[in-house]
Amino acid sequence: MINFQYLRTTTAKSAIALLLKDKNSKFIAGGTNLIDLMKRGVTAPDKLIDINHVPLKQIEQIGNNIIIGALASNTAVAENALIKEKLPLLAMALNAGASAQLRNVATIGGNMMQRTRCGYFYDTEMPCNKRVPGSGCGAIGGFNRMHAILGTSEKCIAVHPSDMCIALIALDTTVVLANSKGERKISFKDFHRLAGDTPQLDNNLKPDEMIIRLEIPVNNISKKSHYVKVRDRASYAFALISVAAGLEITNNKITDVRLAMGGVAHKPWRLTASENFLTGKEATNENFEQAAKLAMEGAKGYGENDFKLQMAPNSIIEALTVAKSKA
Template sequence: MKQFQYVRPATLKAALDVIGKPGVKVIAGGTNLIDLMKRGVTAPDKLVDINHLGLVDHQSLKDITETKTGLYLGSLALNSVVSENNMVAKRHPLLAMALKAGASPQLRNMATVGGNMMQRTRCGYFYDTTMPCNKRVPGTGCGAMEGINRMHAIFGASQQCIAVHPSDMCVALAALDATVHIAGKKGERKLPFTQFHRLPGEHPDLDNNLAKDELIVGIEIPDNNFAQNSYYLKIRDRQSYAFALVSVAAALEIENGIIKNARLAMGGVAHKPWRLFDAEKALTGKQPTEENFAQAATLAMQGAIGHGGNSFKLKLAPATITEALKHAAGLV
């Protein structure tokens, strides 16, 4: 690992003063960043440790708190802590399920909410510094497009990049209409979770819409009526501790045998958590039956493109959507 300078600001303001500068990277849990630094994929001159920022708006960035309209997760709350939190389990079991499906217990004890969001959208070619990768070195080409692309995107890819965002937590938060609270030198701004991550387009080097001089301070999840009927289904090569081939976060609000509201998002299929707005609309007002779920899944797959190695996902994805919805509706 290349030598770097390490600084430990004690306030949000002190952190914001340093982070925008060239060569500076922020570290929270470090589970992705240290890995990338060891591989030489990234080599910052300075690391800013944000684990000691003290109180921001009178609360610790590690806190999980109730607000008037929902639940607020501080950006430094650990993945393990959020997944075991009683309020999360009661109100948003979908999020707890997704978190527990991600990484390993050790990594969840290190990784934070904000860090999970900021982990790189990536693939094997991004990690291999002997290979071309538009995300790692813009303009060098994409090794995966015609290479080994079994894990790669079937939605929203560009000629530049077909990597996927590997987070499970983010898939649940995209489905749950969460809002990202972001601090910058000019104050705080909010962004819908679904607009936080971006598609590769012509700039695959950018994974998200956070400016270099901004920090995520928290996530707010609005109250909903999905707790009774939600499910996170993750399909992977081994039963635990592997990235998703395809994952689905499904949440239904069922009233008198009719779907009043539906939320669906997929992981492992795009450069960002992939929300299925059309399928959600199609399910609204319908009965929660396997047939209706399969129809919604077919609708969700419009525009999907296989690249050879990952073409099996064109069948796996709709099957996973249907299965996740069956679990959510209690049909399994």
């Protein structure tokens, strides 16, 4: 790992000012992903700007929104009584991720910013358009068991690794960003990017911005929500397929439904067509199967990950079925 300069700041304004002074600097909070990338030589910032002392750890309800500061730890959010009551889908997704030790230090903002766990991205001897644009995608035609089946491009088939983000996109979250001029808000569904022709860009965060908080509207799906994560082992493993599902059922009809998948795309994948199909219909297995079928339109396997084409719809049906059964 190369030498770097370490700086500490206590305000978002000063953090952004320091970031703008050196384009090759990075914010560090928990560092659970960044330090790994530095050790592997995937990234080599000249400066690390420690933002842990910026007061962004709040978890509170203001009006109809739950506010979560970007520096709140994954554990603090998952174990918070307000989150467990009003946003249990988020708590379930957070507890499905990483290990207890990592959740204790990983932050909400850092979780959003983590990069793919694709082996070709981490191995600096292998071609990877995310790491070195134009070098090729080793996963296409290579070892791609963990890789994407939706929204792929010829440049990259890596998947977004977060569990938390799958719940956040299903919950209609808004991301609040600070910059040198003030603040701007962006829908969570627009925060992350598909690979397209620029797989090196994971999100739409601008060079002078930092995540400061999330705003999540209170909903009526809290009682009937479920998070499914299919993985190779019971803990500390990334999703082969994950599904966040939430239902509101009135007089046996679905009046609100939230569906999103992980392990399938370069960004958290919202299942809008499936949601639209289910809205107003009865919560039957037949309708769940049709919604799962709609979710797979355009899906494509790359050899070793072909099994996801069946695992994904089965996981959607499971998530909806379990969510429906909850009191």
